[in-house]
Amino acid sequence: NQNISIKELITELKAVIISAGSFEAGDKKKGTVLTSLDIVTTASAEGDITGALETLPGTQQVGETGGLFVRGGSANEAKIYIDGNLVNNFFYSSLPGIASRGRFNPFLFKGTIFSTGGYSALYGQALSSALILESNDLPERTEASLGISIIGINAGINKLAKNKKSSWGLSYSFAHLGPAFAIIKQKQDYFKDPVFHEGDANFRIKTKKGMIKYYGYWSASNMGYTVTDIDSTNLKDALSLKNLNTYQNLNWRENIGSGWKSIVGLSFSTDKQDIINELQNADGAKQVFSNPSGYAFKNFDLETKSYYAQARIVLEKRLKGLNILRFGSDYFHSNEKSGYTLYDGTTYGGTIKDNLYAAFAETDFYLSNNLAMKLGSRLEHSQIMDRWNIAPRASLAYKFKNNGQASFAYGIFYQNPETKY
Template sequence: MQMRLLLSSFIFFFCQTLLAQTTLTGIVKDAKQNAIPGASISLKETYDGATSDSTGRFSFKSTEKGEQVLVVTAIGYKPFEQKLLLQGSNQQVTITLKEDVTELKAVVISAGAFEASDRKKTTVLNPIDIVTTASANADVTGALKTLPGAQQVGESEGLFVRGGTAAETKTFIDGTLVNNFFYSSIPNVATRGRFNPFIFKGTVFSTGGYSALYGQALSSAVILESIDLPEQSSANLGVSVIGLSGGYQQLAKDKRSSWGVSYGYTNLWLAFKAIKQRQDFSQIPIYHTADANFRIKTSRTGMLKYYGYFSTNKLGFTEPSIDTLGFNDAFRLSNFNMYHNLSYKESLNNGWKIIVGTSFTNNKDDIEGYLQNGEDKKVVVEELERKNFALDSKSSFVNGRLVLEKKLQGLSMLRFGGEYNYSNEKPIITTYNGAAYKNSLVQNVSAAFAESDIYITNNMAAKIGTRAEYASVIDKINIAPRVSLAYKLGTNSQASVAYGIFYQNPENRYLPAITDLQFAKATHYIAQYQKIASDRTLRAEVFYKKYDNLIKTDYRNNREVAINSKGYGEASGFDFFWRDKKTFKQFDYWISYSYLDTKRDFINYPQAIQPSFAARHTGSLVVKKFVSKLKTQFNGSYTYASGRPYYNISYDNTTSKFSIMDQGRTIDYNSLSLSVNYLPNVFKQGGNKFTVLVFSINNVLNSKQVYGYKYSYNGYRKEAITPSSKMFVFIGAFISFGVDRTQDVINNNL
């Protein structure tokens, strides 16, 4: 009887339990109503749950009663919670998950910008690429010239980008504007950048549409980020046919701070003896450079960095004068340059971050030019008195910058801050008769900016910002809005568009002006397609730029001066870039091509014409092959540019107007450069030692290159502007003690 009663009770409670169960069924979808398989569905703080199948459907039972919380999670989506009231009856739910914006999957806002770092998804070049590109000669801007958008200008220093002058491209180190990035100008010779590429861990080359955090550049911005703490203490030594170099980096035992120094000596005597130069150098170029740095990790997320650079150089040469046959034009230059950069960044509470930077530059040029007769003596010739002059120029620049960054939901960010630039230039010009003319130009440029990265989904993002500037020398204010949008088309491809307005002060050579001048203005429109996957990169970009308020000049008191800001222009075209490191084993190559259609009416141009620095077609092929067994990398670089226009623009005193007296187009530019990097086992015992032997030749085929033409003062004679030498050969050895980079080089080419 008792047994029967116990069994009846068990059956009763079992039936009650079955009656109290709730069956939950449903489907999990994304915002586009696509099924999400593998999602985890459960009641919070219980063991009741299930996993969605391939169609996104799920079903499970629960004995829980009352108000419960349904929790749904899936990789790549934001967690989902929903309150349910369980009463024993079956329930059906439809769940829509929102995509979780993550750095791994998110679209990259990239219109107009090439990255050269080892940590960004938009990477096109990395630091090793920069120093192993055959034609670059270990110069950052030399490597950037192999990318689409950059022009092959060899008669003047700087980067000429998409129809813009070199002055319209600005360089920034750790956020602050760099003045005198290139060595001082030499007539009809392009000088290289001052800074060693190994001090930078990242490079952004923006050919247009760059961030609102940067200004004072109509065409392009090169944004460089210096390295943080080194991996370990190390030393390096360099020996070449043109000089010596050495350096040391000390990392503290706790790996929270470091300091370092380096020195370099360059003397081109041997190179000029072996390779004939167009000029007759009376003072062979000699360079002394030194730098120092310290880096302190102030906290888990904070970093304080200092970098200081010093250089001196001298050179002097003569060349036959085009104005007076039998005479020479002589040029002498002595330069001292000092640069200091201090930066600090730290993550604060509640998703805030602060970035502070300041830099100081001091530059001094002593330049002398004069006519020299057949006996190597200075002479003054009537109507050519302007050729005899001396320029003593001293300049100081101070830049300060503060950026506050707030992390929003997902990858979204808000940045805002301010910038201040101060410059003081004091040139003294001494004429042929000893008269000295002093000038002083002090400028203050202050700016405020705000910008936000908005990630709507992993497939769609926007960068919206604005920048406002005030320039004291022209007493004007500008406001520059900028917008970029990116949409992910597939796993590895995306489309981007960008729009922006960019302003720039008139160049210092036109200041102070005799009239009221405006900010020069450029409006950019860019559309880009990009696909990056499996060591392959494809980029295609179309652009249009409209220029307003460009400087126009006239002749007053025997010199060219700015008279208004009524110049204008436009540039349009498309760029193409393809890089492939996968198809052929240990073989890396990239192809770039640019088409440019541009006209300008500025400076002394009598009407809108194609600028003399702009080629319609430009292309590069860079090839790198690494042979593991030989520990040798073979590099080749071929560059082509269609002929550029040249003009003889003269001032007619009768009509008081400029006119084109002669014009034409140069021959096409061709250059093939080769280099070999060999990694020998020089040191057999102990420690990490890395050695690379370098052999390179620029313009192997001795191709004739003409950058333009210069004219005599009366316009009757013209002469081609050509490189100082058709070919240049470099041989050197570089040894690193403490850090073995062999595997880095090998891995970069696998």
């Protein structure tokens, strides 16, 4: 007699998904929660990626400021990545009391991973959560678009090469919210209606066993409104904001043989912001007070200039079955300058620079089709903090027979203070 035992093969179709505290969205993702179309058709989202995510458990809707809030805290505790590279100014700049939306179109991305719990060791500097966006590959066909509305105009093109191995695209949009505000009255009294100019460019090149992607973005905005001064009902504050933002992202993914994959990313972004506050009377005339009156300090000009760069490399090895090993490193450089001009012309300025180095490793380990774990760790050193941090991460997932799933996540997370502190 022969006893024959057959071991069940761990397959991608049957295996549990390691996703403790996370939600995945994308047309081609297994276990999809939201598609790109779902994001733009969610009524409360208004076509904004983070607006749709705010409908998920663990997030909060905050109407007076921009950002993604997870389990309270600050919006800066949630970080957003495009193709693995950090986006430092994902949201439009705004003035106090006005919520802002994300700068990027949901249809730019084929995949969205949002974590309200423990997230991968491949990412760091986020106390609350990480939103990981993966950009589209080659378009299916050449497309062009033109849109005209009461508030602006937009046009774009995506050109696919005849051999279907490369593509390029351009788009531009202009928006003037004055006509809309004339119909829908606002709480704020705008003396300068919000105006936005935006443009982006991209190219995709299919290599022998991978792809090179580039995405570039720029925007310029200008707005201003008045509100009643908090210290006097006879005076008002006239706040104005100018913003210029750019973002460049280059990503190269390649299968290098023997189950190895390499991912190299570079990004560079700039942000220039000029906020002016002018104290006015009921007729809109500027009011100047002499020191030591506290009102004197309400006339000011705050200008900031920020420069960010990142370099990143990840190596991935496909092991037996669905088991995967990933490791790599990150380098972040930041240079933030500020100038504060008082009512009398006195200017105070400062510059804060930082270099942050990180190394990480992570593995997906499948014990069976029903049980899997993700183990990883991240090591970081910030030059300005002069401190080393090590952040272990672990996730465990079990799939029940009725297709239900239970997940558990553990991790230690670090984040440097904002430069304004």
